[in-house]
Amino acid sequence: MSRAFVKEGDGDLDPLPDLPLSPHPNYVTPRGLTALQSRLRDLQTTLATLKSRSERLDKLPEAAAERDIRYIEARLRTALLIDPTTLPLTEVAFGLAVTVADHNGQQTTYEITGEDEADAPLHRIAPQSPLARALIGAQVGDEVIWRKPSGAVTLEVLRISHADP
Missing domain, CATH: 1.10.287 (Helix Hairpins)
Known part of the structure; x- marks a missing residue:
């Protein structure tokens, strides 16, 4: 093999490229x-x-x-x-839990968390997600439209609470 294709050096690896940071x-x-x-x-x-x-x-x-x-x-x-325990429970906001019902009456509770904490199976959603954007600012009794790839879903806000620690 030609020496032109052999990297000489101390055996150290170049640093891996940084992971992308959210804007x-x-x-x-x-x-x-x-x-x-x-x-x-x-x-x-x-x-x-x-x-x-x-x-x-x-x-x-x-x-x-x-x-x-x-x-x-x-x-x-x-x-x-953001310490959600200091927030009023009058409208959906970052750090709070919100219970919603779909048109079939199926109830689900979501928590709006930071991006690094978001976890779909635990119903923890990032504030930039379509669902969180639909919910933020809503009050109990409001209906919101969650625009999903499979179509829009109307959800009724049933309860706003502090999330479990």
């Missing part, structure tokens, strides 16, 4: 902030463990951990903490 404000709940801080500690522990290996030929896991640490640190630097 939206980084609102976080207290639970979301704690989760980010915990995730950072876990990643730092993982990186320290990886660097302490006696056999370090594969440095890709280290580079991935470093990239993930940069991402979490950036998210923590831009975090805008």
Whole structure:
């Protein structure tokens, strides 16, 4: 093989490209902030463990951990903490839980959380999601239109509450 195609160097891997950061404000709940801080500690522990290996030929896991640490640190630097317990329960807002009913009477409770905390199976939705955008500002008794790819769904706001911690 030609020497032109062989990278000479110290064996270090170039840093992996940074993960993309959201262009939206980084609102976080207290639970979301704690989760980010915990995730950072876990990643730092993982990186320290990886660097302490006696056999370090594969440095890709280290580079991935470093990239993930940069991402979490950036998210923590831009975090805008909102304490939902201080919010009135008069209208749907970030950090609050809202119970809605569809046209069949099926009730579901959603919580509007930060992007890093959003988790569809737990019904935690980011404020930029179509559902959250439809719900924010609504009051009990209001009907909102959730525009889904499969078609619009009308939901009635039944209850606004503080989310479980």
